[in-house]
Amino acid sequence: MAEDTPLSQVDALEDAAESTSATSACCGNHPSFDRKDGEVDLSPLVAVLQFTATAEKEHNFRICSELIRKARRRGVEMVFLPEGFDFLSENAAQSMSLSEPLTGPIITGYRKLAQELGIWLSLGGFHLKDEWDKKSHNSHLIIDSSGNVIATYRKAHLCILSIPNKVTLDESLSSIPGTRILPPVQSPIGKIGLMCCYDLRFPEMASLLTHQGAEILAYPAAFTMQTGIAHWEPLLKARAIENQCYVIAAAQYGQHNQHRISYGHAMIVDPWGTILAQCQDGPGIAIAEINLDRLHGIRKSMPVQTHRRTDLYRLSMGPVNHFDPSRETYKFGHIDIQSGKVFYETALSVAFVNLKPIRPGHVLMIPKRSVERFTNLTHEEISDLFEMTQAVMKMLEKKYGAAASTIAVQDGHDAGQTVKHVHVHLIPRTPGDFDEDDIYKELESRDREKVRQARVSTDMEAEAREYKSLLYCNGLKI
Numbered sequence: 001m002a003e004d005t006p007l008s009q010v011d012a013l014e015d016a017a018e019s020t021s022a023t024s025a026c027c028g029n030h031p032s033f034d035r036k037d038g039e040v041d042l043s044p045l046v047a048v049l050q051f052t053a054t055a056e057k058e059h060n061f062r063i064c065s066e067l068i069r070k071a072r073r074r075g076v077e078m079v080f081l082p083e084g085f086d087f088l089s090e091n092a093a094q095s096m097s098l099s100e101p102l103t104g105p106i107i108t109g110y111r112k113l114a115q116e117l118g119i120w121l122s123l124g125g126f127h128l129k130d131e132w133d134k135k136s137h138n139s140h141l142i143i144d145s146s147g148n149v150i151a152t153y154r155k156a157h158l159c160i161l162s163i164p165n166k167v168t169l170d171e172s173l174s175s176i177p178g179t180r181i182l183p184p185v186q187s188p189i190g191k192i193g194l195m196c197c198y199d200l201r202f203p204e205m206a207s208l209l210t211h212q213g214a215e216i217l218a219y220p221a222a223f224t225m226q227t228g229i230a231h232w233e234p235l236l237k238a239r240a241i242e243n244q245c246y247v248i249a250a251a252q253y254g255q256h257n258q259h260r261i262s263y264g265h266a267m268i269v270d271p272w273g274t275i276l277a278q279c280q281d282g283p284g285i286a287i288a289e290i291n292l293d294r295l296h297g298i299r300k301s302m303p304v305q306t307h308r309r310t311d312l313y314r315l316s317m318g319p320v321n322h323f324d325p326s327r328e329t330y331k332f333g334h335i336d337i338q339s340g341k342v343f344y345e346t347a348l349s350v351a352f353v354n355l356k357p358i359r360p361g362h363v364l365m366i367p368k369r370s371v372e373r374f375t376n377l378t379h380e381e382i383s384d385l386f387e388m389t390q391a392v393m394k395m396l397e398k399k400y401g402a403a404a405s406t407i408a409v410q411d412g413h414d415a416g417q418t419v420k421h422v423h424v425h426l427i428p429r430t431p432g433d434f435d436e437d438d439i440y441k442e443l444e445s446r447d448r449e450k451v452r453q454a455r456v457s458t459d460m461e462a463e464a465r466e467y468k469s470l471l472y473c474n475g476l477k478i
């Protein structure tokens with residue numbers, strides 16, 4: 001506890017931490033969650049944190065760090081903080097002035113704390129402000145026990161609600177929505193799907209993360225009193241049951257300022273839908289065990305995820321930009337494509353400029369997975385690849401003043417495929433550029449492929465840079 005924390009607050013924290021309950025669940029009794037040093041062979045313990053944030057950032061930090069220390073003393077390996085753990089402001093202007101970059105004092109403080117205690121942290125609802133942005137991103141960070149920020153998810157669904165005479169909230173006044181769903185993050189407690197508060201109302205996102213391997217769904221939140229009373233618990237239980245995941249939901253509680261009051265009830269729900277632990281009123285923590293054997297047992301006995309009727313409906317990611325700056329090459333059959341030649345990348349597909357285009361603007365789109373035939377693609381890969389093709393086509397037609405394009409897949413050797421990796425040729429067309437079907441002869445001709453001059457890398461990279469900037473101008477989400 002920092003020296004200058006008011007004594008009344010210290011008492012409240014002591015009481016809250018002691019009164020925190022962990023209800024016994026059908027997975028067995030948890031007589032005590034206090035774990036001694038050196039005690040092994042038990043499932044990891046996690047804690048959800050609940051408190052009442054205000055606009056006083058240092059005060060909020062002191063309260064949270066004290067609760068994190070308490071959790072650590074009880075053997076907890078990962079603590080989950082609520083949305084707005086850094087601050088909850090009185091208005092949009094104040095929020096913007098209090099927001100910080102990742103390198104600011106708040107995250108630096110939590111990184112040091114994680115390292116000092118050797119604990120993992122989920123910091124939900126951090127007001128992340130990049131210097132070039134006018135508004136902040138409501139973001140959910142994971143910090144590992146060495147103090148590294150290993151994931152930053154930016155909240156996709158911004159809460160905009162207006163319940164007459166009760167509550168109004170418009171997050172879009174101060175926040176920019178995120179444009180990516182992060183793959184589940186591997187941690188000592190399992191694979192965590194990162195979401196934030198209002199995302200809880202969009203079950204597709206949780207299902208997609210589960211499909212990608214999530215075992216734990218984390219929803220740091222600041223539910224309002226009205227929506228919390230009606231929806232908080234049933235939504236959390238529903239996400240846990242339908243995805244057969246642990247749901248960890250840290251929460252803001254109580255009166256933050258004269259405009260805002262939060263429902264609280266931070267809780268941990270198991271994959272059967274049982275509430276394992278829940279915070280009482282006031283600041284505190286609730287602790288529970290994450291038992292992945294139990295989770296996989298439930299999934300095995302009731303394999304709901306494998307019963308999905310993907311012939312009737314689908315779960316798939318939008319084709320959002322997904323550049324991986326650390327990646328140097330991409331596999332295109334036996335060829336390595338240098339990242340400088342790539343101008344668009346999604347989770348599943350890549351677009352790059354052509355070594356031997358048959359005319360300007362002739363580019364290629366491929367699935368990231370090296371697959372020879374179109375019939376081997378999954379439905380997610382097909383939709384991603386063709387949605388990417390559509391976005392690139394719009395950009396190229398504008399650039400080359402074309403009102404038509406040829407899209408071709410030479411699917412297999414006999415169809416003229418020379419590189420054994422599904423690829424879509426996209427060629428913007430202008431009137432009279434080819435006689436009749438000559439474009440197909442050109443695409444299929446192996447002889448011409450041999451004689452056509454390969455371009456130099458610098459030209460290809462300049463072309464990729466130009467396409468990238470044109471795609472961003474056209475509103476491609478990054």
Ligand code: AMP
Binds near residue numbers: 417
């Ligand atoms: P296909 O003959 O249908 O298999 O098409 C192969 C395509 O890959 C042709 O358009 C080639 O110009 C293109 N290509 C081959 N090698 C490279 C490379 N290293 N970088 C970019 N494009 C390539």
